[in-house]
Amino acid sequence: GIQVEQSPPDLILQEGANSTLRCNFSDSVNNLQWFHQNPWGQLINLFYIPSGTKQNGRLSATTVATERYSLLYISSSQTTDSGVYFCAVGDYNQGGKLIFGQGTELSVKP
């Protein structure tokens, strides 16, 4: 099955700093999503981005499907950005289920 690796596993930032989170996957996919899991455990959908680039406020994401990776950029980080960021990928031709990475735990200090 598809393998998903996220890096770094942990990240500590000062408020206002920028960061880049990476997601590598082992096979071709036609679904890729980034999620933020907040301290209450909720999974918040950030981006549906099987290819290309999208931006939403201080967050943006880029997926290069041919090279099997995706990047999530967080600019001017805030303490409310803290939590775990998950990348999840899927292939509709193989059932469509999402395979999650292990996540990047981000802590933004004031």
Add this chain to the structure above:
Amino acid sequence: EPEVTQTPSHQVTQMGQEVILRCVPISNHLYFYWYRQILGQKVEFLVSFYNNEISEKSEIFDDQFSVERPDGSNFTLKIRSTKLEDSAMYFCASSLDRDHGYTFGSGTRLTVV
């Protein structure tokens, strides 16, 4: 923005008891899923449901688990005889079709004692 609604948000149950976790997917969505996350671990796929039947299930989804869409709006996950290791956060998700992403509910935290 439309939401996937899960109830209850937290449930505590005795080992061996049956539990039913409830979900109301987004109304025009056609694909439905259950995932679980054991504390501190990654999110794992349990089952997908389309056209009133299971389309795929993982090896975690054994005979103790079942899913049902009893009416046009609810989607339930039943665990027949809970074990301690079933303690986890259970997420329901739905999607419109295969060209759109999944929307996840807020989860039900199940604690088996």
